[in-house]
Amino acid sequence: MIEASQLNDDVDESEGLEEIQAAAIGFLSLDRTTESNGLPFILQAYATWLSHFTFEPLRIINLARNDTLRSYVSGEECRQIMNMMAENVHEVTRSAAYNPVQSSSFSTTQAMLQRRLIEARTRIGTPGKPSHDSIRPLLTSPSKWISLMSKVGSLSSLLDFMQLVAPVFRRACPDPLERLVNLPALFATLDVTLQYYSTADVLLSVLTGRPMFFRYDVYFTPTVPESCFFLVDAPGARWAYGVPDRLVMTFAQMNALFEDFGPHVPTQVVDELEQEINSMKPIIAPSTEPIVVVGRMVVQECWFLAALIYLYMGLSGDNSTDIRVANVRTRFMKLLASVRPRRNPDSFLVLPMTILGVAVNDWDERDMIRRRMLGVSECTRPGRMGNDLVRILDNVWSKRHPIVWSDLRQAYWEVAGV
Structure with a gap:
């Protein structure tokens, strides 16, 4: 307990x-x-x-x-x-x-937010549609609620709420409705609410294998070059999950490719993505606490390795015994073992550890991942997304054959109904 x-x-x-x-x-x-x-x-x-x-x-x-x-x-x-x-x-x-189920404040707040979102959805669907500037403030509280639900709510309830928010988010984005939202341009703004929603959309698609609520344009422009996302004070939502913003853009591209091609993405594209991921480096903000610096470096390195597992198993069709997957798994496990279990950084490793779990065959390594996840309080309590992820890995590991990426998608459906 x-x-x-x-x-x-x-x-x-x-x-x-x-x-x-x-x-x-x-x-x-x-x-x-x-x-x-x-x-x-x-x-x-x-x-x-x-x-x-x-x-x-x-x-x-x-x-x-x-x-x-x-x-x-x-x-x-x-x-x-x-x-x-x-x-x-x-x-x-x-x-x-x-327990949100026992909190009258939680149910009252959620009901009020849902009512406001339904009203906003009605407004954006009527003639004389409001401008994105007038819609954007309506996302301030829902984005905070998404953050809270990711810690105390189930995965299915989180996705349901994000689905309700989706059309309001799109109308609040400055891009014309007939075009994709440009993720680099969105991240270059100071609009935290739009950045947070789009980042959550991308990462949840990586985890679950579900299509993103929106496809995103990930091309850079002269006004928003790639180089600006390699700075310590770069714009974006790295502050939230610890995922480098440049990697979020790569994930968005990979999600779209997976939706189009499944595990049969052309080899040349996979090679280019592999090179892109391998070229990325952690971006560490200064801190007076050495343990904080080490933890932040480990979290970002683990996300890079999780991206390679997704690339090899999700987009290329490798299974958990293939050599490319095995090499990344070994690096990931060594990195995980290099920091002792603590809430920080482990609470920021829950999502990449879920991806790692798909690549692990050895029961001792599986036990290590499970224990690290259960050391985070959100993962111990039924009805929370963190606990959903632990049970999803248990389901994946119950398969006797080498694990393939589709086992993860099946587990999400069987365990969480998503």
């Missing part, structure tokens, strides 16, 4: 909670008995969430603070939603045993 305190055990060794809260709250008073101090407590809740559940909280805190301030002054209904979401965050971060 994971104790509630374990949710907090690594915060002091990542970006300090006090530092993050200071950046979010600033000079604002924290006297909750004063009605006018609702804003500081919302900021405190979001700062606590970022410190627990994001890869680079200090990198995003100022944008999150400004976004919160804009939303807070935009209307009473927005403030009501923000207060309810803050209450949910306080409940989640106080105890690893939090």
Whole structure:
């Protein structure tokens, strides 16, 4: 059983909670008995969430603070939603045993967000359609809710909510509706809500084998060159999951190829993607904590190796015993063994470890992956996406033949119904 305190055990060794809260709250008073101090407590809740559940909280805190301030002054209904979401965050971060089914705040918040999204979907489907600038603010709270659901909700409930958000997201993007959303251009903006949704869309497609909600244009332009995504302070959503933004674009391309060709992508294309992935390097922001630097490097390296497993098994049809897969698996397991089990970085390794699991044949290695995943509180509790992923790997490993990529897709359907 994971104790509630374990949710907090690594915060002091990542970006300090006090530092993050200071950046979010600033000079604002924290006297909750004063009605006018609702804003500081919302900021405190979001700062606590970022410190627990994001890869680079200090990198995003100022944008999150400004976004919160804009939303807070935009209307009473927005403030009501923000207060309810803050209450949910306080409940989640106080105890690893939090259960959304038993939380009236969770169900009330979700119902209000769903109603607003349905209203927005109606607006964008009527004559005189609103501009993307007027639609974009409607995604602020849903994007935060997607983040929360990825930690406390099931995979199927997360995908259902993202499906509801999808047409609103597309209308909020600046690209003309007859064209694909350009991912580099989207990542080059300061719009965190659009970046977060598109990143989640791409990564969930990699994990589940389901088509993305949208296909994306991944071509660079003179105004948004590839080089800008190799910078430490590069735009994008690396702060959230720890996936380098340049790799997210490659994943989007791979997802589209997999949808078109399955495991029979032309060899030349596979070779080009292999070269592209192998050329990528971790992008590490400075930190005063060496353990943070090492953890962030390991997370990004593991994502590069997960991309190669997806390339070989998903797009090329290799099975778990093929030599290319075996070589990557060996590198991945050594990298995983190089850092001791802790919530940070293990909570950011759950997704790439799920991909690694498809390539593992040895039961000792499988047990190591399973134990690392179950060391993360979200993976221990039934009804959460993390626990879904553990059970999905158990299903994959129950197959007696060498594992193929389609076993993972079948497991998602059998275990999670997605």
